[in-house]
Amino acid sequence: MSVRVRFAPSPTGFMHVGNARTALFNYLFAKHNNGTFVLRIEDTDTERHSEEAVKVIYKALKWMRLDWDEGPEKGGEYGPYRQSERKEIYEKYINILKEKGLVYECFCTKEELDAMRQEQLAKGLPPRYTGKCRHLTKEEKEKLRAEGRKPVLRFKVPTDRTVTWKDLVKGSIAINSEQLGGDFVIVRSNGMPVYNFVVVIDDALMKITHVIRGEDHISNTPKQILLYEALGFEIPKFAHLPMILGEDRSKLSKRHGSTSVAEFKEKGYLPEAFTNFLALLGWYPKDGKEILSMNELIERFDIKDVNSSPAIFNFEKLNWMNKEYIKSYDSKELTKLIIPYLEEAGYKIEKFNFNWLTKVVEATRDYLTVLSEAPKYMETFLKDEFEIEEGALNFMNEERLEVVKHFAEKVSQLEELNAETFKKAVKETGKELKAKGKNLFMPIRIALTGKMKGVELDILVSLLGKKRVLKRLHHAISEIERRMS
Structure with a gap:
């Protein structure tokens, strides 16, 4: 007899990570054994039932790439697949x-x-x-x-x-x-x-x-x-x-952090990372490899290897895994996923060319743990008028401001601004003003970003271009002069 398994949630309004792990293990078991994964909605509790809650289940499964073979929206010879019917x-x-x-x-x-x-x-x-x-x-x-x-x-x-x-x-x-x-x-x-x-x-x-x-x-x-x-x-x-516990070994709940699939999605965890992490809650591949694609999970999964002891939900490990996935994700696909977070932060995305935006994502992706952090790290590239941080303003003095003015003059004389011409302009500024180390690089960074640390400046300027770099430099000069007067 061919393997047939089912995931049969009650629509309560959210999909808990415990339910999501159950769905995943059923899916992996079915696919590993060339079987059938059935979705059935247990909606006999009329007092708590709502159609919106049913949609939450569908959305969570689709986001996790757990495509059911039979069930609502798909049909099958053993339906109906909702208990109320x-x-x-x-x-x-x-x-x-x-x-x-x-x-x-x-x-x-x-x-x-x-x-x-x-x-x-x-x-x-x-x-x-x-x-x-x-x-x-x-x-x-x-x-x-x-x-x-x-x-x-x-x-x-x-x-x-x-x-x-x-x-x-x-x-x-x-x-x-x-x-x-x-x-x-x-x-x-x-x-x-x-x-x-x-x-x-x-x-x-x-x-x-x-x-x-x-x-x-x-x-x-x-x-x-x-x-x-x-x-x-x-x-x-x-x-x-096995049960899923928080790191204090009590039942996983809100006080440990996010517990519903929707919350993890909203925060910007990648579905592949989240699914990979869930698979390791109570099961571990024999070869010890932890970063596994869905196909690799299916190939390795064996129900006999599931541990009977409680599984600990380690947020630190999930964050590490998500970071690893972000680093290796297809740049264009990652950009598409990041755009909604930028729009939510108030950026008019239509102002930016998609290919340019993809390059910005490539420049900042290594800083990201979750996609919701993208606006914070991409702000340096997207916002020409910014407030200079208090510590950065305090760092500036007349000599350091002169470095910025001299560098701005050098940039204005360039035919094209790229990583190579930027480095040359900085070197010449340092030589002519006898400035070096942080007295040379830090004032330029502050003038271009308003911060004392961040992305590599040669990457930043090559993506901003001459016009935007000069706009920032002049904006910063007037802001610093106003502060110093």
């Missing part, structure tokens, strides 16, 4: 369980269930449903209905049964049915079936061979196995991925 399918299997006598109506109110729970806790017992409604007579049910009570449907959990499975990540797991909290609900009082029931139906009918998900689902697995057995479905193989 599969209610009739679920009804059929609810009736099968009713016919087999494996479910029953439970009329207990929230207050009664809370009281049951508190009594058990007071006795030092783990909370579980006692089966109070398991043996209600027809008359008792009618009486409760007459009171206006709407029942849930509970599945009868067999007593003293140990449910076992060989987890592809965690190894052999055995959970006794006494630990499952009693007979569990499969249909809510509003008629909406719950997660543990619908996920079994969907996975079985969509021929899912491997269920790869977070380890927080381990407690759901025995309940689902019991339902697979009750309905006569083939049980898939399970793989429960």
